[in-house]
Amino acid sequence: MQPPASPPAEAHIVVRDLTMAFGDFVLMRDLDFTVRRGSVFVIMGGSGCGKSVLLRHMLGLLEPARGEVLYNGRSFTRAGPAERDAMLRGIGILYQHNALWSSMTLAENVALPLQEYTKLSPAEIREVAALKLALVGLRGFEDFTPSQISGGMQKRAALARAMALDPEVLFFDEPSSGLDPVTARRLDDLMLEVRADLGTTLVVVSHDLASILAIADDSILLDIEAHAAIASGSPRDLLAHCEDPRVRLFLTRGAEGRPQGGARPGGSA
DSSP states (O other): OOOOOOOOOOEEEEEEEEEEEETTEEEEEEEEEEEETTOEEEEEESTTSSHHHHHHHHTTSSOOSEEEEEETTEESTTOOHHHHHHHHTTEEEEOTTOOOOTTSOHHHHHHHHHHHHOOOOHHHHHHHHHHHHHHTTOTTOTTOOGGGSOHHHHHHHHHHHHTTTOOSEEEEESTTTTOOHHHHHHHHHHHHHHHHHHOOEEEEEEOOHHHHHHHOSEEEEEETTTTEEEEESOHHHHHHHOOOHHHHHHHHTTTTSSOOSSOOOOSOO
């Protein structure tokens, strides 16, 4: 007797028939994919293919030429300003260059969204900010400014701020950009810990092959020449089974770089 099949994972984000264009120039057309709740979904591809542009469409910073983005079955693209704002409060973003305010301490940076979107008292905000920094390994650094800490620590501080409002979805735009291989690998570990501990859905824009293979449950591969997605699924499965030479070229380039799988280096970034 066969065991009962597992129920399908819940769709958290659906991108449907999405075309991204600037005037008459079509960057990507007919994008269709689903991000499962609690998964790590990677938008991958070479430089200039539209990965970050797709992220901006998913966040409403750019409007699609056609198609829509849905969160929890509700159309974000077609929503009015008030509904969009409410939906965005369930989303956190770690920007490629962190976007921390240099004149503020780490605790003050984390406190900003709490001051803007909650009715917590100043004491409660300080307590939550300290907790979020502790979750990313920055306990004791609350009063440091971004210039006083390393690049890897800045990434973690930016992640603490992105987590301030307990979002259901975290977006990462090239999180390993500017980091050395060991620090980038530790950030991968932290992202997986956040997913495991909080059940957060992670959407990651990346061309970092080692990171993609280490963290991704699912993915989409954008191709600049095809102006379309040419593959989707687990990057490890694509590497093992996909025969499209374009896909294999992307997933095998630089494979001798950072170690993939196995024991992770210890310590703090």
